[in-house]
Amino acid sequence: MSGTNDRKLRERARRVIPGGMYGHQSAAYLPSNAPQFFSKADGAYLWDYDHNRYVDFMSAYGPNLFGYRNQEVDNVYCDQLKLIDVATGPSAIMIELAEAFCDLVTHADWAVFCKNGTDATSMALMTARAYRDRKKVLLAHGAYHGSASWCTPFPAGTLPEERAHFIHYQYNDPDSLRAAAQEAGDDLAGIFASPFKHDVLVDQELPNEDYARAARSICDDNDALLIVDDIRAGFRIERDCSWHSLGVEPDLSTWGKSIANGHPISCLLGADRARDAFSKLYCTGSFWFSAAAMAASLKTLELIKNTDYLERTIAMGQKLRDGLSDVANRHGLNMSQTGPVQMPLIMFDQADGNRDMAIGGAFADAMLRRGVYFHPFHNMFINAAMTQADIAFTIAAAQATAEEITASK
């Protein structure tokens, strides 16, 4: 069970916060050792209120790319706070940041900034509809694009009408995509695509080239817009849009999470083709133009361009995957590890091939007890502050956990 102090905090929270916590960071969905509240974060580590330290494989569900409290990014952020942050108009840093994104991301000719990923995906949806004044948008079954009423996976409080013009297709299946486009007919506004299939609870899948090319050509043939939602995977796969190396450039891409190493900012990037459509929209927010988060993002883009963070996170991810496979094989555990090694999803199967959520939960729970924050059914994120020693510590914890699980069978 989570520690005494954490339990007391949960009790207090329940009185003043509905359910004690809401959304994706609610520990209600997690194993019993998962703390709800954290007192400190530094580099690759998190501390709870019971003085337990965790090697944090969730990295804030994505924002932590270079380590919590990265000094280079945070110094720039704090310096900017002393000049101007949220004000009556933006700082010129906004232009500098838009230029930096357009330099780094091949398909981007313009950039607009907001706060959360859902702001960016909602603007992408509106841009696609405004482009040729059409309604139908194709979404992959099970893909997550945020928590607004058009896309929340839990539809309480939303109306069926808000989803009336979405048509769903199977990720990685060009025929299913073509069928969905045919159903949309001459009302096709756009296609949303995750960079790879990273839905919760199911194995991750890398995109196949046929699917990505079909998405591009359907949009070209129908004068519709292709949107890659890079909010979760952005800059964790490539130093460009995640479909760049597939040779497929979208018209719009959405970014958030890692782009300022944890400071609150997200963005929508667009090709010239979509510029006029965006210009027709009214999109804004009181905090969207804060200069400090933009300065932090500018510094983060500099680190993305000039350091080997990506190669290091891939090498650490590979070491983790190999080490965990070895542990699982030695203990006869059916562990499935899917997705890019730097964004691993670790789940377990029963002998008959069915998913074993019980072992998955027990494994993550026992890892938490040993100081490793693993998630039982969401993809995780290696960050560049992790070291080989952290990975070795994690593999040793997995070894002890596997021994405990096999002994209790």
Ligand SMILES: Cc1ncc(COP(=O)(O)O)c(C=O)c1O
């Ligand atoms: C692919 C994807 N799109 C959109 C979002 C929404 O981002 P936010 O939670 O910042 O609104 C997320 C968040 O997890 C995401 O993973």
